[in-house]
Amino acid sequence: GQQVMQIPQYQHVQEGEDFTTYCNSSTTLSNIQWYKQRPGGHPVFLIQLVKSGEVKKQKRLTFQFGEAKKNSSLHITATQTTDVGTYFCAGASSNTGKLIFGQGTTLQVKP
Amino acid sequence: GAVVSQHPSRVICKSGTSVKIECRSLDFQATTMFWYRQFPKQSLMLMATSNEGSKATYEQGVEKDKFLINHASLTLSTLTVTSAHPEDSSFYICSATGFSPLHFGNGTRLTVT
DSSP, X not given: OOOEEEEOSEEEEETTOOEEXXXXXXXXXXEEEXXXXXXXXXXXXXXXXXXXXXXXXXXXXXXXXXXXXXXEEEEESSOOGGGOEEEEEEEEETTTOOEEEOOOEEEEXXX | OOOXXXXXXXXXXXXXXOEEEEEEEXXXXXXXXXXXXXXXXXXXXXXXXXXXXXXXXXXXXXXXXXXXEEEEETTEEEEEEOSOOGGGOEEEEEEXXXXXXXXXXXXXXXXXX
């Protein structure tokens, strides 16, 4: 079945450093979504990417969707302590429409 | 924006009892709702897809007789964990979509003692 792999599992950075998490799907996706979950909270939608090669920015966050629509990345520039949390990618299968989540990357930021 | 309400937020029950979790879309009609389960420090695993007016579609490995799903209206889906056991202790979260993306409820933390 469809698998969505996300790396790294954990990342500790010093405040001000950059951070990137990568997501790879075993199948072509119709779209990919990114969510952020704070400790004890529920996932909150960040963004959706639909087009091949699409790049979207939200302030210090840059999201990319691969040309083959099978991979994606989230890059945070100059991390802040408020960026702490677990970032999940979720891929929607082109065939089934189901949304499958990656394992998540937990970001810790040292002040 | 779209709001999904989930109730209760926390529940502690004894082994062998059943627990019902409600998921409501407050300001939109959700023909489809999804139920996910999340173990500590793990990802969200799709349990089932709940379709209004029809039977839920369960993912492989999820017991449909144990996790009963009812989607009786366009704004309400319920998940009942029957004969709960300690291994059912987890964070259960619903989501609803009228359009992508998903809007999540706040989740229910179930502890079975």
